[in-house]
Amino acid sequence: MSSVVPTYHQRVAQEKRSLIVAAATVLFLELGYDRTTLARIAERSGVSRATLFKQFPSKAALFDAIVTESWSTADDEDAPPTGNFVDGLSTLGRRYATLLSRPQMTDLFRIVIAELPRFPELAHAQFSHGKMPYFESVRSYLLAEHEAGAVRIEDAELAATQFLGMISNYVFWPRLLVPGWEVSTEGVTQVVDEAVRTIAARYAATGPASSLND
Incomplete structure (x- = not known):
């Protein structure tokens, strides 16, 4: 049982991360980097602000993730x-x-x-x-x-x-x-x-x- 729980949480975290990156990319294109806030990205991706800040403490960190994944x-x-x-x-x-x-x-x-x-x-x-x-x-x-x-x-x-x-x-x-x-x-x-x-x-x-x- 203990070996299954971490795997499940890791999968959920990865799914949320993907949603955040996708939402940020769309908003950066729509509104520009400056006008896009982390709060708006959280709302568009359907995750809580706490979840977003836990994965990406800054907008720069989120953009770096977009670059790395691309x-x-x-x-x-x-x-x-x-x-x-x-x-x-x-x-x-x-x-x-x-x-x-x-x-x-x-x-x-x-x-x-x-x-x-x-x-x-x-x-x-x-x-x-x-x-x-x-x-x-x-x-x-x-x-x-x-x-x-x-x-x-x-x-x-x-x-x-x-x-x-x-x-x-x-x-x-x-x-x-x-x-x-x-x-x-x-x-x-x-x-x-x-x-x-x-x-x-x-x-x-x-x-x-x-x-x-x-």
Whole structure:
């Protein structure tokens, strides 16, 4: 019996957390970050103020949670193992396309862009807690493949930017800016595959990998 009760309470707490995050996202879009209060979020989500304050003591903490959940992968997958550069990079590219295709990702960027002049800290949170951790995972993978001798990359940060940019320029930015923009599953697959081919063609090693500092 004792093992069931914590599980039940954890599930209820998670359900309430999800309701709070969803309500906050909608209100931030409707009213703006400044005009949205925690009390209003509690009312919209159907939870008590005490419950909301227990999970999120401030509006900034709640926005950080929106960023973190928007950028989290389904199972917090580990980086692909080294040894097959094309397969590994394809995995990372598909994960990125999936993240960018989430409705909450578009909502997140719209909130940040709208509130940037008055609340630059929101952009900082989005960059440091969302974009950069995923970017770093790709950069680290490229470094690992370089060390393994699969590729020769002098600037892993630039290579990661090139790879992710090829995907986001098709999958995400038009959808953010153009009403009704839709990207088919086939289109996403093609874009990721072409981005992988481009990076592989540019950085494939023809011999033992040289030092990144050469």
